[in-house]
Amino acid sequence: MGPSGAGKSTLLNILGLLDQANSGSYQLQGEAVENLRERKRQELHKKHMGFVFQAYYLIDDLTVYENIETPLIYRKVKKAERQAKVAETLDRFNIVAKKDLFPHQLSGGQQQLVGIARAIVAQPKLLLADEPTGNLHSSQGEVIMDLFKKLHREGMTIIQVTHNEKYAHYGSRIIELQDGFIRKDVALQTPASTYSKQPQV
């Protein structure tokens, strides 16, 4: 959590291997990644990360089914397997009936559901969410947060940027940033996650 300009999104970019830190170190599963080559970083990004955005960022020209399928294509998953995985995910998120619709035909909450389905279809270990409920009204937001809780219980690490105090408490640890520094770091329960980090932004 933190006010605008605190460095939340930048931190998310660095954690997601989309950007590099000016200083400090970043270990992912015990491996220092800050000095890796571009190609290797991309590999790790592909292998471990899923992204969820405030503005959903679905691809307008693709249907729900195709949106969810896209990450699998970039991971060179075979067609039959792709179909199985997408079908399973659709089923799990209860959006089978919407699979042939285009993003603009969905409500905001439904779009974000698809966004999350797309982020996790390749079974990442780390889900990075940038204000995923920012554009949603509260009942939709709660649906999303419940989903996150469920995913977390199944073993996925989720890092969420949020302004919402209530949604922040769905997590197991709250880090408050201000002007690039950690102001507060509260563990709510015993962390179940396996990663470690010392962010110094």
Add this chain to the structure above:
Amino acid sequence: MFKNYFKVAFRNLAKNRFFTLLNLLGLALGISVSLALILFVSDELSFDKYHTHAENIHRVGVIAEYDDTREKWATAPNIAGPTFKDQMPEVVEQVRFLRHGFGETAFLRVGEDNFLEPDLYWVDSTLFDVFDISLIQGDPQKALNEPNEVILSQSAAKTMFGEADPMGKSLFVDNDLELQITGIYEDFPPNSTLDAKVMGSFYSMKWATERLVWSNCSFETFLRLHPETDASDLDAKTNAILQESVKEEDRWFSMWTQPLLDVHLHSVGINDVGYSSSLGDIAQVRILGVLALSILLLACFNYINMTTARSRQRFREVGINKTLGASSGQMAIRFFLETGILVAASFIAGLLLLRMGTPYFESLTGRPLMYSKLASLPWMGALIGLWGLITFGAGLYPALMLSSFAPKNLLQPANKGFTGRQFFRHALVALQFVVCMALIVGALVFNRQLQYISKKKLGFEPEQVVAINTFAAEETSQIEGLMRTYESRPDVLSLCRAQGYPGIGVSGYSMTKPGQDNIVTEVNSNHVTPGFETVLGLKFLAGTTLPEKQPEDTTVQVVMNKTGVEFLGWTPEEAIGKSPPNMYRDPTTIVGVVEDFHFESLHNPIKTYVFNNGNNFGWTPYLLVKLQAADLQATVAGLEDSFNGHLPKSAFELVFVDDHTARLYESEQRLSRIVWIFTILAIIISCLGLFGLAAFTAERRTKEIGIRKVLGASTEGLVGLLAKEFLRPVIIAVLIASPLAWMGMRTWLDNFAYRIDLNWMFFLIAGLLATLIAFLTVSFQSFRAARANPADSLRNE
């Protein structure tokens, strides 16, 4: 994976229908004209290659030198070919062509039918050993071995004999010579320099066969060399033989040779171009090539501009895909694929356009367009290659630029570097308008110069003057009878007999300055009968016209033009009664001086010209008639009737002298038309691009426009604001293009001895035109954006 790429590409193209259509249209136009030009150029380059020995055939010509001129002729003396074959071991064979009557139309008669044949040649029997000519009937070993034998092209045979078998039949030439048909050959292909329809055996021309001399250079001569011969010293060797054979004081020319494969495209600048009627011009081929390339580039620029203009939308897509795991390379491939699909669609549309425009294009170039060639395998390969090239050229920058978008900016929207890209797009717009501007100047200058030519006072009056060929008359009395009939017609103003008329060549002589035998000038000499001055409408500066000739009079009277008299250093009055030094063998007296007139095209400065009445110059094949007809068609029909009455065994051939002089500028007129078409195309393509860019800018700046309107900006002010963004590159383009166009036009105008001045008005008009067109294109979109209700645009965020 590619299936997915295809799907995305198609949906993207379909979603942005407006931009896709603009791109498609621009590319299709560019592709269709470039294909047409590539076909044309490849046809020009293919000339004469079909001969088996093409690479080893060389044409022998002479360079005639006077003190003030140096003329290149493509023809040589009749002795040259046989001598070179004898004395040069590398010459395998030689063949000579003599055009019938030195270029006069031949009158052929088969039974009772008369035919006019401008392309009758007298040819050595070795023809078949040098060139590939396939006889459908007859034996190449025998066909032209004897005097009075002739072979016909298939089409000529069909015209003269229809379905009947012509072999062994008789053919009369000019009611004089009887030839026997000994062969029928396949028509020459359209890309052949040789284009004779009828070829008689060389031996039929007794004078040319038996009297071998170095003085008469009327024979187009080809040598076939051994395949391993190095042809680079051919000029030196032939000149060495010439120097041995002819004494220095009699040697008024030197030899030069030209490879057969150069004849079609590299014969510009040869004064006597030889016998082909289908000569090309490498400069024109180059200009067309450059034009084709420019149009293609313009279309590619459009694509680049319109694709990168939409980069904001595309960046988002790239960012999302990258967070989903796509690499830059994969994204670049996707964009290339999209470009490739669009270019392929443009090819299909372009080929359709080409198909529809074929007749028009053919009339522009005056040559058949080998559209069907495109279906052959090598051309298919070339088309695919071109597709790849355009895809690469148009797609490279957008693909690299769009795919390089870093996904981190998705979360932190910032538009760093945007001004740089803006600059790049404006630079492309500027480049497009450099081309447009240069073309507009070119089109304007071409137009003015051609107008100048058609309006220029020629110094004589060619209107309603006709030249009737009486070459085949059996008796002079027939011509005299015809003249009396013509004279009695009310629609005939005056008439005379003449060797030639302005626009066609006459005899070449020379004369020297009085007292200075070493200063020589060329003289064009035309043998005429009195009356020529009224027929041609010449203006006398001094003296009178030629007197009626008495048979016992041995002096030659001449009427000379002003340039000639000036060369001699006399005023027109002084010249009367004097004799031009070293001109004719007979004593010569100047009886009149006329104002200069353009007897050649305006490419050439006026030289000395004389009309003579000497008894020893009996060659007057033409009847020149000045008409005064209200109904030209009826008059011409009347002239033909009387002609057929007096000369029943001749065919009627009539030329309007003004038509003939206009035809001297055919190639310029053609080039001018082509440049117009290209100018219009270039403007259309550039405007398509500008239109798209303006549409995009208007869209991008909707919010800004909304804010400005809320703050009180007027519609006109906003249109100006939006238009300004595009006018700057256009104005810069005008400034860059002007000096380039100036240099180009200077060079082109240098081809004319008489030309317009290049003044700043051309550039001002072209600049204003380009700017106006750009402004109109842009303001349509700007106006729409500026008129929009700000409440709508501001709510949109």
